[in-house]
Amino acid sequence: MEALIVVDIQNDFIPGGALAVPGGDEVIPLVNRLQTRFELIVATRDWHPHDHGSFAANHPGKRVGDSIELGGLQQTLWPVHCVQNTPGADFAPGLNGDRWARVVVKGTDPGIDSYSGFYDNGHRMATGLGDYLKQKGVSTVFVAGLATDYCIKFTALDARALGFATFVVRDCCRGVDLNPGDVEGAVDEMRAAGVGIVDSTELGRP
Numbered sequence: 020m021e022a023l024i025v026v027d028i029q030n031d032f033i034p035g036g037a038l039a040v041p042g043g044d045e046v047i048p049l050v051n052r053l054q055t056r057f058e059l060i061v062a063t064r065d066w067h068p069h070d071h072g073s074f075a076a077n078h079p080g081k082r083v084g085d086s087i088e089l090g091g092l093q094q095t096l097w098p099v100h101c102v103q104n105t106p107g108a109d110f111a112p113g114l115n116g117d118r119w120a121r122v123v124v125k126g127t128d129p130g131i132d133s134y135s136g137f138y139d140n141g142h143r144m145a146t147g148l149g150d151y152l153k154q155k156g157v158s159t160v161f162v163a164g165l166a167t168d169y170c171i172k173f174t175a176l177d178a179r180a181l182g183f184a185t186f187v188v189r190d191c192c193r194g195v196d197l198n199p200g201d202v203e204g205a206v207d208e209m210r211a212a213g214v215g216i217v218d219s220t221e222l223g224r225p
């Protein structure tokens with residue numbers, strides 16, 4: 020059984036949003052088409068409280084892009100984004116969620132960030148996505164969405180570590196590339212961990 024994981028295609032991650040990923044909106048029609056070849060689709064949603072520790076604004080004197088310690092881990096500071104129950108946290112317009120079996124929220128604990136759809140960044144709490152997919156008999160996952168060098172990478176690495184055959188559908192993803200080369204580095208890191216990198220055109224129908 021295969022599943023598609025649609026990662027964080029939310030208003031704040033597309034152009035015009037607080038943490039816009041360059042070309043982030045381009046994945047919407049591609050992911051809509053990709054979804055038609057999957058029977059089981061789950062989506063992840065970045066879903067932060069307003070006082071989340073990953074927001075630069077919550078650390079006086081710190082700026083976006085600075086690094087701090089949060090929950091005992093190094094944390095890059097971001098603009099305020101994907102705050103629960105705000106338009107920035109809504110799924111992007113035009114993204115078809117009609118066939119989603121489940122939406123997994125992450126980043127809800129103000130004291131730790133969560134790039135992966137499976138665990139927080141310290142692997143302390145599971146979101147339940149791993150157990151859900153195993154209970155559904157899933158052995159292979161495909162990952163698409165935003166952003167290649169953060170939530171896609173960590174979701175794919177955790178999926179692989181949990182024993183799923185894991186593929187990132189590269190043309191259906193876009194990255195932040197905070198430092199040029201980050202996306203390329205993320206792809207190399209995923210490959211080295213046994214994650215397959217594919218294009219939607221290789222996947223056959225439709």
Ligand code: VGL
Pocket residue numbers: 027032065097134165166167168169170171
């Ligand atoms: C993400 C940075 C902060 C992502 C989420 O979805 O890739 N990146 N929060």
Ligand code: ZN
Pocket residue numbers: 065067073100101126
């Ligand atoms: Zn976030």
